[in-house]
Amino acid sequence: MLAGKEQSVAQVGPSEGLDHIILYSGSLAQGAAAFSRLTGVTPTPGGQHPGRGTQNALVSLGQGRYLELLAPMVDTVPVEPLGLVGWAIHTTDLTALRQRLGAEGIPLSDPTPGSRRQPDGGLLTWTTAALPGVDSPNAPFFIEWGKQVAHPSTTTPTGCTLTEFLITEPDPTRLSGLVRALGLAVVIRSGTAPAASVTLQCPRGTVRFTSD
Numbered sequence: 001m002l003a004g005k006e007q008s009v010a011q012v013g014p015s016e017g018l019d020h021i022i023l024y025s026g027s028l029a030q031g032a033a034a035f036s037r038l039t040g041v042t043p044t045p046g047g048q049h050p051g052r053g054t055q056n057a058l059v060s061l062g063q064g065r066y067l068e069l070l071a072p073m074v075d076t077v078p079v080e081p082l083g084l085v086g087w088a089i090h091t092t093d094l095t096a097l098r099q100r101l102g103a104e105g106i107p108l109s110d111p112t113p114g115s116r117r118q119p120d121g122g123l124l125t126w127t128t129a130a131l132p133g134v135d136s137p138n139a140p141f142f143i144e145w146g147k148q149v150a151h152p153s154t155t156t157p158t159g160c161t162l163t164e165f166l167i168t169e170p171d172p173t174r175l176s177g178l179v180r181a182l183g184l185a186v187v188i189r190s191g192t193a194p195a196a197s198v199t200l201q202c203p204r205g206t207v208r209f210t211s212d
Contacts, residue, residue, distance in 0.1 A: 040203030
């Protein structure tokens with residue numbers, strides 16, 4: 001962890017916004033090495049997800065955002081290049097957000113608690129909700145971090161910033177409505193099949209990761 005930067009999610013951004021982007025690799029060590037080679041920034045181990053069989057490593061993207069490199073606890077066949085597999089929207093009040101979006105015709109699932117055990121033994125806690133009305137791999141989930149939790153964007157290696165997040169959907173109406181309702185800096189466009197890409201500016205230049 002980076003000393004002296006512990007603060008809650010409420011202190012690193014607006015009440016709702018892009019929280020993190022998830023890349024996947026079949027091997028955490030190999031995935032982290034590939035990310036470091038491409039970007040010049042080495043992800044720091046984040047810890048394990050109890051009961052889910054996964055672990056992660058993290059990199060800050062600044063402005064209350066971070067990138068999660070997700071991998072199984074036991075190595076499988078590594079994914080090269082790293083694949084974009086998901087994204088999350090943060091909120092400081094998941095109950096209020098569910099009510100507000102529900103009133104706008106965008107229902108969310110019931111909240112589900114989650115946690116991750118960090119390498120130093122500390123426990124990060126959160127609550128999530130899904131977007132069940134959108135049958136797409138591009139559908140985000142929503143996260144409210146525990147009140148005393150240091151947001152990962154403030155405790156992980158810096159150097160990369162997000163310059164573009166692009167989502168392609170055969171029917172972009174539902175996700176476009178969500179992005180507009182929350183004022184997210186995400187580009188939604190129409191295409192023949194679901195796809196997504198993120199573009200980062202890093203010490204070694206511009207790097208792009210895709211869901212393909």
